[in-house]
Amino acid sequence: MNENDELDRIVGQIYEAAINPDLWRPALLDFGRWIGSSEFHFYAWDQNEGRARVSLVSNDHYLDTMQQWEAYYSKVDPIRPKAVAVAPGQFFVVQEHFDRPFVEKNEFFQDFLIRNGVCWSIGGTAPVEEGVHTVLGMLRAHDRGGYSREELERARRVWGHFTRANALFVQTEQLRRRAVLGESGLDQMEIAVLALDGQGRVLYANRQAEAIVRSSAEVAVKQGVFTASDGNIAHSLREALQRAARRGHSSSIPVLDRSGRGEDLYLTVAPIQESATLPSLLCRPSAIILLRRRNHQRMLTESQLRQLFGLSPAEARLARRLAHGKTVEDCASETGISVATARSQLRKVLEKTSTNRQSELVRLLVSLPASRIT
Numbered sequence: 001m002n003e004n005d006e007l008d009r010i011v012g013q014i015y016e017a018a019i020n021p022d023l024w025r026p027a028l029l030d031f032g033r034w035i036g037s038s039e040f041h042f043y044a045w046d047q048n049e050g051r052a053r054v055s056l057v058s059n060d061h062y063l064d065t066m067q068q069w070e071a072y073y074s075k076v077d078p079i080r081p082k083a084v085a086v087a088p089g090q091f092f093v094v095q096e097h098f099d100r101p102f103v104e105k106n107e108f109f110q111d112f113l114i115r116n117g118v119c120w121s122i123g124g125t126a127p128v129e130e131g132v133h134t135v136l137g138m139l140r141a142h143d144r145g146g147y148s149r150e151e152l153e154r155a156r157r158v159w160g161h162f163t164r165a166n167a168l169f170v171q172t173e174q175l176r177r178r179a180v181l182g183e184s185g186l187d188q189m190e191i192a193v194l195a196l197d198g199q200g201r202v203l204y205a206n207r208q209a210e211a212i213v214r215s216s217a218e219v220a221v222k223q224g225v226f227t228a229s230d231g232n233i234a235h236s237l238r239e240a241l242q243r244a245a246r247r248g249h250s251s252s253i254p255v256l257d258r259s260g261r262g263e264d265l266y267l268t269v270a271p272i273q274e275s276a277t278l279p280s281l282l283c284r285p286s287a288i289i290l291l292r293r294r295n296h297q298r299m300l301t302e303s304q305l306r307q308l309f310g311l312s313p314a315e316a317r318l319a320r321r322l323a324h325g326k327t328v329e330d331c332a333s334e335t336g337i338s339v340a341t342a343r344s345q346l347r348k349v350l351e352k353t354s355t356n357r358q359s360e361l362v363r364l365l366v367s368l369p370a371s372r373i374t
């Protein structure tokens with residue numbers, strides 16, 4: 001591979017890392033090899049707190065070393081303040097600012113860098129937000145001497161791409177964070193959720209949806225398309241998708257279990273309102289599917305009810321039984337207490353949950369979002 005091809009490959013890796021943070025390490029390792037460095041340190045520095053928010057190193061055995069750096073040596077680091085002062089898009093070359101006599105006497109170089117197998121470095125910064133910037137340092141061993149002109153020229157050819165990729169990384173970080181939070185929340189829901197495009201192709205499915213599709217004989221994903229085994233239901237589903245996409249109307253479809261081995265399902269097709277700030281050009285979702293088993297209902301655990309309303313263990317057990325359709329008499333019989341005691345517990349539960357009647361209590365309990373984490 002000639003030099004231009006290698007440059008193109010490295011630059012491509014760096015831009016890919018801007019979208020997928022897991023690729024930063026291999027991308028920076030390849031960048032380092034190309035310019036003759038042996039290690040790197042990539043971190044976000046918070047000037048207000050005087051610490052690194054995140055820290056990525058070329059090799060995990062440097063993680064303990066980075067703890068030493070954060071605890072003490074970052075305070076006496078003579079390189080970072082100079083590197084931070086360099087204009088974005090430019091990089092700082094250590095050998096151009098610190099000569100060997102300085103290195104031989106300086107605590108940071110002698111007790112930290114050289115002791116950990118590195119010394120000379122090039123680096124620079126890119127802003128993240130007010131008071132926070134990312135810093136990349138590419139380091140090499142002391143006995144290898146400073147970077148050559150050829151190596152520095154190679155670094156300059158990549159550095160502008162790195163700063164632009166880093167800006168993309170920062171700009172898309174909020175989107176990644178939202179996606180993680182959204183997916184985590186959807187996976188905790190008791191309702192199965194699928195996002196479909198106009199042709200019924202599945203663009204997303206939470207864990208509940210995946211579990212229902214795997215176990216049900218009535219719905220399936222075939223060649224990427226969500227469908228029903230019953231022809232009439234499949235036709236109704238296609239029409240519901242069209243109504244959602246064209247007119248923004250929701251539809252509900254019962255999916256009855258014909259095998260006798262599963263459960264009836266209730267399916268709701270709802271339109272997706274596309275964000276004006278983040279329009280989707282590819283794989284545009286047009287509808288969301290909400291899918292629920294007829295008899296499946298997860299209640300808050302006794303522990304969760306106790307934490308939420310301050311119920312006693314006995315009161316929490318009674319509340320759960322009532323929410324599952326039991327009568328006070330049933331609860332008394334199942335727990336071996338008198339009906340009078342059960343009614344006394346119910347009065348306390350009503351008081352603690354700020355409800356007035358048993359029916360109101362049940363509506364409250366079944367409406368609470370139950371987490372899959374128990």
